[in-house]
Amino acid sequence: MEEVLARVEHQLTIRRLSKQLQEQNQKLQQEIQERLKAEQAAAAASKAKSEFLANMSHELRTPLNAILGFTQVMTRDPDLNPEQREHLGIINRSGEHLLELINDVLDLSKIEAGIISLYESNCDLYRLLDNLEEMFQIKAEQKNLQLVFIVPANVPQYVKTDAKKLRVCLINLLGNAIKFTEHGTVALRVSVAVDLVTAGGETGDSSFFNRLYFEVEDTGPGIAPQEINNLFDAFVQTETGRKSAEGTGLGLTITRKFVQLMGGDITVRSIVGEGTTFRFDIKIAEADSPEIITKPLTRVVGLEPNQGLYRILVVDDTKENRLLLVKLLEPMGFEVREAENGVEGVAWWESWQPQLIWMDTRMPVMDGLEATRQIRSRERGKATQGENSASSSSLSNPDTIIIALTASAFEERRGEILAAGSDDFVRKPFTEEVIFEKIGQYLGVRYVYEDLPPLTRSGRRVKAIDEKSDLFFVEKFSAMPPSWVEQLYQAANQVNEELVLQLIREIPKEEADLAEALMDLCHDFRLDIIVRLTQLVRK
Secondary structure: OHHHHHHHHHHHHHHHHHHHHHHHHHHHHHHHHHHHHHHHHHHHHHHHHHHHHHHHHHHHHHHHHHHHHHHHHHOOOOOOOHHHHHHHHHHHHHHHHHHHHHHHHHHHHHHHHOOOOOOOEEEEHHHHHHHHHHHHHHHHHHOOOEEEEEEEOOOOOEEEEOHHHHHHHHHHHHHHHHHHOOOOEEEEEEEEEEEEEEOOOOOOEEEEEEEEEEEEEEOOOOOOHHHHOOOOOOOOOOHHHHHHOOOOOOHHHHHHHHHHHOOOOEEEEEEOOOEEEEEEEEEOEEOOOHHHOOOOOEEEEEEOOOOOOOEEEEEOOOHHHHHHHHHHHHHHOOEEEEEOOHHHHHHHHHHHOOOEEEEEOOOOOOOHHHHHHHHHHHHHHHHHOOOOOOHHHHOOOOOOEEEEEEOOOOOOHHHHHHHOOOOEEEEOOOOHHHHHHHHHHHHOOOEEEEEOOOOOOOOOOOEEEOOOOHHHHHHHHHOOOHHHHHHHHHHHHOOOHHHHHHHHHOOOHHHHHHHHHHHHHHHOOOHHHHHHHHHOOOO
């Protein structure tokens, strides 16, 4: 009986466990189905977001192409006076700033999708900083702010880094500093960390610059401590930012992501009512060769003689974009025709046989990709029928060069565009230099150039400061009256800039190098260094 009961209990246990297993399996299957539905919904949402961003990119960048492009065309007018050229420069810089705001939204989307990468290249750091100073000088002057760029002499001019991402970071930080500062100063300081690495065996040592530091300081309203923790979150703005009703709330988020991508980090310190300082660092390498970075300031003004005629077809549904290319190419000596859509483009290709087509990718009736496919298909058909004498090369080297024009900022479209049969593609907004460069690359066109005058810049230039050692100051201070040194210490310690400047003006002419070194420290807002140096010789 005990054995029977044990067997019955055993069977009942098996039944109970089997039932529990079935129930758990059903729950697991239900969870799997729910997760699959959630993943499908997320994928659909991601696809919808990507399509929306692609459309937004196209709709916003297309008119910017005309704005930025026609400012370049207008600057070719020899009758422009300096004031008109300055106004065109302002329009162009404003358009570029608007483009940066658009790119902020697109960059954040690419960051979230994990499809943004680092593209390092040789960069002229001095030129990049000089261009930024020129860009922000007007805004600073409009608000009666002092804009100061401090670049010590040991900072290398040529480095290898992702210059576009570095530029975005500096534009975001400098733009915020000027926007939120009502009086005082905005300063950018650059410094470099140097590591010694062995090269050439036991006897050869060479310096290798491996990290740049950037510091943007302002005398603005500051940031409350409770806001700093969320400062780098997407779409989050400080109370001051919300009151200004400007910006997207993405600048700092993108800046931090880019800095991290470049191998660094960003920090912030702020005192309410006194100002804010952002500091970040990036990894760099020495540039391969300065010669490939520094390009002469030239501009295409025509075609060299005895080259024959070059037929170029412009296919774009936007009249302004077609007109821009026509105004750019016809004065140079090119023959240019226009088409509003892919159907017209294919027809012009059949009847006129252009050597190069600028093909917009998004158009009604027939888009540029389909038009490209049809042209390539007809070229293959002609080769097969023996109508093209170079049939053996027609497949790999079509007679007509097709360069796609796209307003999309997404890199993944590259494969789709090239797969359709395009030889290359150019993103809108484009510059005239890119247009002429591509035509020369594919058609072998030879140009006549004119030399442009060096860029003129209003306001302060990037300064290379020759840093002085502590020993230099100790020797110089020792030659000054102790009472003067004490007054300088007290003035600097009390952050009395006016008194510090007055004391510097009292330095004798024969000690001009001391006055210059102290003035540099004042302009760099480093009264703390003056305090430390004077303490070394105080009685």
